Amino acid sequence: MTKPKVKNVRFRNDRLRLKLTDQCNLRCPFCHYEGARKTAPASPDDPLLGRTLRRLKNHYRIVWLTGGEPTLYENLPEMIGLIRDLGYEADMTSNGVFDLDRVGDSLARLGWLNISFHSLSPVYVRKLVPRGSDVGRTIDIIRANIAALKSRVPLAINAVVGREDEGQRIRDIHEYAREEQIPLKLVPDWRCVDEARRLILRFLREEKYRLGEVVHIHPGSNVRKVYFNGDRTYKVEFKDIVPFRPDFLCRDCDRRETCIECFAFIRLEGRPLKARLCIHKPPVGMGEFFEIFEAHIRPLQEECAYDLDYALNYRLDERPDAPGLAPAEGGGRKG
């Protein structure tokens, strides 16, 4: 029998990450807080934020909201409104522990919601919640929020996979996601990336998944490996890292051999707004950022032609209202 062909795609990095708040109601040991502990919350009233998003609009399509836990951010409706008014899609990663009555309408305005739900096992989830929390109730809240939101906003479940002996049971979270017909993303814990990667690949093999698509996000170190089950009715994404260390950022860095995420996304944070190019380095002011962007990042980005149809269809088929992105200027390799 011939092996099905794996589709290999090089996809232009079309998202900015915007850290809204440092607050969080969980205590995950693998949290990197976007590299920005104790940063002031971003503000929809910060004129620098509006100017920056306007200036970057032809280069990015999505503003991805992060934290901390972004549903705790007090100006969430205003921030999502600003991002959409400027023509971006607003997406988010949340831990799922929120009061749906308070934030449900805001979340329904997102283009995409990743819910980080790592395990159904109370033994494991206990390691992620503040001391004294009701673990069973935390799991129930996340499940109830997913059930209530899945018809209102496109969503995926993100599970950070750790060591084998931690009692996480990725088989259970996979069963749950598949029964709910929600895509599952498996992300190796950066603290034990090799072991977690092996665990993920073994799990996919045992469940008879086949690699169908490899998507290199360029510029960046993110590689999405998409695995399909036998009858291609369900897919699991494995988020892998192929180190990308551009010279302009990494040439003289003493962490070159040890940094895990490498150059991945542009992160915006704080008020006044700053940009962070690497979670291990301090942020830069927006004047300096735009010099770096024009000299180094934009040329890298434009090496890769932008296939908007692909960008939309990768995740969903029914997105006629999604905001567009200007095509890349100049030539470049496609897909």
Ligand code: SF4
């Ligand atoms: S939920 Fe997210 S932001 Fe909060 S501690 Fe966990 S990883 Fe960090």
Ligand code: SF4
């Ligand atoms: S730590 Fe940051 S600056 Fe240093 S090599 Fe890694 S990505 Fe580059």
